[in-house]
Amino acid sequence: MARSRDATVQAAVDVASVEGLEGLSLGRLADGLGMSKAGLVGRFGNRESLQRATLAAAIARFRRAVWEPAVDSEPGRERLERIIDLWIGHLRDDVFPGGCFVTTASVEFDARPGPLRDDAAAAVEEWLATLTSEAERARDAGDLPAARDPRDVAFELHSLASGGSVAGRLTGDSRALARTRAAMRRAAGLD
Amino acid sequence: MARSRDATVQAAVDVASVEGLEGLSLGRLADGLGMSKAGLVGRFGNRESLQRATLAAAIARFRRAVWEPAVDSEPGRERLERIIDLWIGHLRDDVFPGGCFVTTASVEFDARPGPLRDDAAAAVEEWLATLTSEAERARDAGDLPAARDPRDVAFELHSLASGGSVAGRLTGDSRALARTRAAMRRAAGLD
DNA sequence: GCTTATAGCAAACGATCGTTCGATATAGTC
DNA sequence: GACTATATCGAACGATCGTTTGCTATAAGC
Numbered sequence: 001m002a003r004s005r006d007a008t009v010q011a012a013v014d015v016a017s018v019e020g021l022e023g024l025s026l027g028r029l030a031d032g033l034g035m036s037k038a039g040l041v042g043r044f045g046n047r048e049s050l051q052r053a054t055l056a057a058a059i060a061r062f063r064r065a066v067w068e069p070a071v072d073s074e075p076g077r078e079r080l081e082r083i084i085d086l087w088i089g090h091l092r093d094d095v096f097p098g099g100c101f102v103t104t105a106s107v108e109f110d111a112r113p114g115p116l117r118d119d120a121a122a123a124v125e126e127w128l129a130t131l132t133s134e135a136e137r138a139r140d141a142g143d144l145p146a147a148r149d150p151r152d153v154a155f156e157l158h159s160l161a162s163g164g165s166v167a168g169r170l171t172g173d174s175r176a177l178a179r180t181r182a183a184m185r186r187a188a189g190l191d
Numbered sequence: 192m193a194r195s196r197d198a199t200v201q202a203a204v205d206v207a208s209v210e211g212l213e214g215l216s217l218g219r220l221a222d223g224l225g226m227s228k229a230g231l232v233g234r235f236g237n238r239e240s241l242q243r244a245t246l247a248a249a250i251a252r253f254r255r256a257v258w259e260p261a262v263d264s265e266p267g268r269e270r271l272e273r274i275i276d277l278w279i280g281h282l283r284d285d286v287f288p289g290g291c292f293v294t295t296a297s298v299e300f301d302a303r304p305g306p307l308r309d310d311a312a313a314a315v316e317e318w319l320a321t322l323t324s325e326a327e328r329a330r331d332a333g334d335l336p337a338a339r340d341p342r343d344v345a346f347e348l349h350s351l352a353s354g355g356s357v358a359g360r361l362t363g364d365s366r367a368l369a370r371t372r373a374a375m376r377r378a379a380g381l382d
Numbered sequence: 383g384c385t386t387a388t389a390g391c392a393a394a395c396g397a398t399c400g401t402t403c404g405a406t407a408t409a410g411t412c
Numbered sequence: 413g414a415c416t417a418t419a420t421c422g423a424a425c426g427a428t429c430g431t432t433t434g435c436t437a438t439a440a441g442c
Contacts, residue, residue, distance in 0.1 A: 018302045022214065026430065037430080039390045047430060098302035103357070107298040110360040111209045111289035121361050128362070155358065155367065156374045160347070163354030166294070167346065169301040170312050171319070176346065183347045187374070217400065228400080230420045238400060 012054040018098035058101035059123045065090040076137035088181045103162040144189045156187040203245040209289035249292035256281040267328035279372045294353040335380045347378040
């Protein structure tokens with residue numbers, strides 16, 4: 001029954017997306033995969049390594065869904081617009097059964113020092129840097145008011161996507177993602 | 192050593208703010224309070240009841256810090272402005288050692304049905320309704336473009352505060368709350 | 383064919399989990 | 413003073429946690 005390491009991590013992503021990385025237990029994951037706890041530990045060393053691999057896989061999923069298709073677009077305004085649509089699509093598709101994984105991890109570890117917190121922080125920092133760079137290009141091209149700080153735009157886009165996705169899931173508001181998209185477009189100076 | 196029920200819940204809020212409501216364990220809380228697990232159960236019945244009481248206390252803290260001082264202000268634009276400042280102040284003061292409690296609970300339970308999810312959802316709904324009503328007044332008074340949906344404004348304010356607070360804590364960006372405040376003011380048509 | 387390395391297993395470890403049980407001590411009521 | 417109700421306790425329960433240990437089977441290298 002033992003499947004590949006990659007399949008194992010993907011299964012862990014699905015569990016942790018709902019239960020959180022702290023709710024990811026070796027016993028339950030092993031049962032779900034039809035293998036033993038010891039076999040799981042043999043692959044990853046210990047639980048924390050599994051958690052880190054799981055977080056890394058979720059980050060890769062996000063990058064593949066939101067960033068990679070956007071590199072075809074012209075940097076700046078056009079690419080920002082594309083990123084927003086891909087991002088909303090990523091959230092709408094329920095790529096993670098329990099909502100945006102990095103948001104879950106961010107909340108879980110924002111007050112708890114350790115490697116998992118560091119990994120999550122690094123991923124968010126990198127994504128914010130990417131968004132900032134795109135906003136900078138947009139501003140330099142005159143597509144954004146010169147007074148707008150690109151870092152502000154990046155931070156705002158991130159806050160809206162992350163906060164909007166959670167609130168929408170929690171309240172069951174079917175229009176939440178449409179509201180979020182509109183707010184993100186306004187923040188990026190697209191409307 | 193046994194303290195009042197209220198002091199017990201406040202201690203639980205501080206623990207759960209960092210560890211999450213799922214990370215709140217009877218044994219550790221009992222140790223921290225210098226009492227026995229059984230004594231804790233005697234007060235609350237079971238762990239879930241303690242979790243619900245803890246969430247309710249955190250919601251009350253938020254209301255006391257952000258909503259109650261704002262009722263002195265004129266409804267509409269003026270009160271929205273006041274709410275934003277109180278909200279940012281509430282986040283800046285680290286009223287919860289682990290960040291906004293309701294945000295933590297929202298993320299923790301948005302994909303896990305049960306009473307805790309329902310409680311968190313009801314609190315967010317109620318707060319969104321309050322914000323919507325204030326935005327409606329502001330729009331009727333001409334302080335907001337007539338085309339702006341008050342519910343959109345409320346949703347956006349909530350997303351920004353919740354998402355911005357988490358990202359700021361995680362990345363250690365000291366300007367995060369200032370950015371969040373500026374974005375919230377823009378969303379509410381205040382600048 | 384023999385040796386070595388790898389992967390996975392069952393079983394057990396001590397720790398902690400939430401909960402239950404029976405005893406005790408205190409406060410209030412008659 | 414006797415009785416009742418309330419609160420808290422220590423101790424134990426079965427379950428699950430992450431981890432370690434020793435065994436077995438398969439594959440690779442020589």
